[in-house]
Amino acid sequence: MSANEGARESSKASPQVGGGRSVGTPRWVTVVTSWEMVLGMILVAIFILNTSISPYFLNANNMLDATTSFLETATIALPMMLVIICADIDISVASIISLSSVFMGMGAQVWHLSLFWLPVIGIAVGLIAGLLNGIIITRLNIPSIAVTIGTMSLFRGISYVILGDQAYTKYPAAFEFFGQGYIGSTHIPFELLLFIVLAVLFGFLLHRTPFGRKVFTVGNNPVAARFSGVRVQNIRLAAFALNGLMSGVAAVLLTSRIMSTRPNIADGWELQIITAVVMGGVSILGGKGNIFGVILAIFSLGFLRYGMSLVNIPGTVMNIVTGFLLIFAILLPGVLASARRVLVVRSAHARSMKDGDADSERAG
Amino acid sequence: MKSVISLLRRREVSLVLFGIVLCAVVAIRAPRFLDPSNLQYILNDTSILIMVALGQFLVILIGGIDLSVASGIALAGMITALVNHAVPGIPMVGIVALALAVGLVLGAFNGFLVSVAGIPPIITTLGTLSIYRGTVFLFSGGAWVSADEMTKPFRDLPHHTVLGFTTLMIAALITFVLIAVFLRFTRTGRELYGVGGNLTAAKYVGIKLRKVNFLPFLISGLIVGIAGLLWVSRYASAQNDTASGFELQTIAACVIGGVSISGGTGSAIGVVLGAVLLGIINNALTLTDISPFWQMAIQGFVILVAIVTNTLMDRRNQRILLARRTLV
Numbered sequence A: 001m002s003a004n005e006g007a008r009e010s011s012k013a014s015p016q017v018g019g020g021r022s023v024g025t026p027r028w029v030t031v032v033t034s035w036e037m038v039l040g041m042i043l044v045a046i047f048i049l050n051t052s053i054s055p056y057f058l059n060a061n062n063m064l065d066a067t068t069s070f071l072e073t074a075t076i077a078l079p080m081m082l083v084i085i086c087a088d089i090d091i092s093v094a095s096i097i098s099l100s101s102v103f104m105g106m107g108a109q110v111w112h113l114s115l116f117w118l119p120v121i122g123i124a125v126g127l128i129a130g131l132l133n134g135i136i137i138t139r140l141n142i143p144s145i146a147v148t149i150g151t152m153s154l155f156r157g158i159s160y161v162i163l164g165d166q167a168y169t170k171y172p173a174a175f176e177f178f179g180q181g182y183i184g185s186t187h188i189p190f191e192l193l194l195f196i197v198l199a200v201l202f203g204f205l206l207h208r209t210p211f212g213r214k215v216f217t218v219g220n221n222p223v224a225a226r227f228s229g230v231r232v233q234n235i236r237l238a239a240f241a242l243n244g245l246m247s248g249v250a251a252v253l254l255t256s257r258i259m260s261t262r263p264n265i266a267d268g269w270e271l272q273i274i275t276a277v278v279m280g281g282v283s284i285l286g287g288k289g290n291i292f293g294v295i296l297a298i299f300s301l302g303f304l305r306y307g308m309s310l311v312n313i314p315g316t317v318m319n320i321v322t323g324f325l326l327i328f329a330i331l332l333p334g335v336l337a338s339a340r341r342v343l344v345v346r347s348a349h350a351r352s353m354k355d356g357d358a359d360s361e362r363a364g
Numbered sequence B: 001m002k003s004v005i006s007l008l009r010r011r012e013v014s015l016v017l018f019g020i021v022l023c024a025v026v027a028i029r030a031p032r033f034l035d036p037s038n039l040q041y042i043l044n045d046t047s048i049l050i051m052v053a054l055g056q057f058l059v060i061l062i063g064g065i066d067l068s069v070a071s072g073i074a075l076a077g078m079i080t081a082l083v084n085h086a087v088p089g090i091p092m093v094g095i096v097a098l099a100l101a102v103g104l105v106l107g108a109f110n111g112f113l114v115s116v117a118g119i120p121p122i123i124t125t126l127g128t129l130s131i132y133r134g135t136v137f138l139f140s141g142g143a144w145v146s147a148d149e150m151t152k153p154f155r156d157l158p159h160h161t162v163l164g165f166t167t168l169m170i171a172a173l174i175t176f177v178l179i180a181v182f183l184r185f186t187r188t189g190r191e192l193y194g195v196g197g198n199l200t201a202a203k204y205v206g207i208k209l210r211k212v213n214f215l216p217f218l219i220s221g222l223i224v225g226i227a228g229l230l231w232v233s234r235y236a237s238a239q240n241d242t243a244s245g246f247e248l249q250t251i252a253a254c255v256i257g258g259v260s261i262s263g264g265t266g267s268a269i270g271v272v273l274g275a276v277l278l279g280i281i282n283n284a285l286t287l288t289d290i291s292p293f294w295q296m297a298i299q300g301f302v303i304l305v306a307i308v309t310n311t312l313m314d315r316r317n318q319r320i321l322l323a324r325r326t327l328v
Helices: A002-013 A027-032 A035-053 A059-084 A095-107 A117-139 A144-163 A173-180 A190-208 A210-220 A222-227 A231-258 A269-279 A291-309 A314-355 B001-011 B012-030 B035-061 B069-086 B092-116 B121-140 B152-158 B167-186 B185-198 B199-204 B209-235 B244-258 B269-288 B294-327
Strands: none
Touching: A035 A291, A035 A314, A059 A190, A059 A210, A059 A231, A059 A269, A059 A291, A095 A117, A095 A144, A095 A231, A095 A269, A117 A144, A117 A231, A144 B244, A144 B294, A173 A190, A173 A231, A190 A231, A190 A291, A210 A222, A210 A231, A222 A231, A231 B209, A269 A291, A269 A314, A269 B121, A269 B269, A291 A314, A314 B121, B012 B269, B035 B069, B035 B167, B035 B185, B035 B209, B035 B244, B035 B269, B069 B092, B069 B121, B069 B209, B069 B244, B092 B121, B121 B209, B152 B167, B152 B209, B167 B185, B167 B209, B167 B269, B185 B199, B185 B209, B199 B209, B244 B269, B244 B294, B269 B294
16 A cells, blocks of 8 residues: 555655554554645535536546646656755756747747757756756855846846847747647646656655665755764755756746746746645655655646636736645644643553553553 | 955945945046936835845845735735725825734735744745735726826825935835844844854754744735835825735845845845845946836846855855854
């Protein structure tokens, strides 16, 4: 059972939920109060709510198509998770999308490049931008929030310098496959398949490789990590580079979906992405997080927005809901932790009633 | 000679020198720049940024960040404009009180979430950034409040002058004096530096963290309330995207002014200089006929340069301190 496995793994990785007291905690308490379980329930609730308010929601094709509206942010949420687990943050991602999209537009409209080169340029620009972030942050050891506030302005600013109030719209027709295409004759969007592949890759990278363990170590205690031979700055640099790279990928998907580039493309996306990651149970202080939580949060937020759009709720009002969700998502672990304490004390109490007073000391 | 060098090392002095050099370069290309009326225009134009950046400074000083200021400005501006439109009879004193009250609520909500609920400031204000911006829409229903829907006293508010100083400049000046005195001469003001500089030490000397974490958000909120009123009355329109992205400029003003983003260092005068420098750059772009599309890129570049210089200068100061310690 991989779902159970994930829940157990998370209770190890995110003691913010369980207080890290696995000794004497019955397994069912761990599972019921785990963050992923809560997110799963939220997702189910959103499905029930959406189905009841709109007859168009529960339609397989509609739902598959709806995923493309949030999978581009989801693509960046994956590496953003690594960045935040390293106790860093990157608010320049939406600006990287803009810059990378502008260069793809130039490639198509000014340099008349063939279809093959457009995604290559887009991803390469993203990688370079991410590397630039990472190099300034790690080589000069400057807080990531300060640096990425600067590059956020700089990257989008360059887009404005290049494009001004113009737009690139002359993309080759076949370019639309990345954002609008389906796999073969099925109704599965290419974006969804790509996201599944990427999610598996990032899940493996984070939870099954030495690199992933080092990411957690760096976020938990950079000094201890350094003393145990982890090249802390290189791990952080890699996280920022991956973040830039995936922003480039997202830029390819988004540009292909809307087939046009303006400098204000993906405006405000950094907030949506960080919201998804934090709602997914990744601690903003670093060191804790689980890929299943982030994926559940992505789909919860995505389908919530989709449901609201079906009943014509305007985007800014959706932002109120997203904002409150973010705050509740942070408050909830504290509530869960105390709920778990109550459950643990109760079951311990029940046990001591059964076993006599032999282990009442241990329960305290 | 030695004192001259140590004076030059002071952040504020180097900022002023940089500002003068920048002004000279711009003046060569556009002599109009040094016109007293243009200098007055720059100050007037920068006043709101100065005020809000000073509030932002207090939050950054305790190691936090307030991303919700721009949304707060939009919300306070929209509410005051709507009330002014609906009940034109309310005197301006009442409108100012309303702006302060709205700002108080917004700031207190941020402060509560940070200091009582214990949510990190960046997450709190990321959430309230969306919430406040969305609430603007709830109040306005997506519509604007335009100039002819505002009363004349409302539109005139930013344009009163005393001895050549406009309401905007006076508001910025008052904010500056109050915050500078608060930080320099009150116990709580010093405690803000303490908490931002060394949280553990601050706890051990008995600083009340809850208060010190709450107050900066409250003050920032109050300033945001007034800034919202001044913003919509100055531009004579309240929109849903009023001040969009302005939070970054306030942070930029702080960083350029020598405020460390990790808290504990910085001065009110530095923040004012940082804001004025941004104002000069924006004005110079217009006067020298450089496309306004350059503004964002240049701003980003200036922020990066400022941050890197801050860090390198801090490191050197720390090395000097360490060297002194070993000598004793």
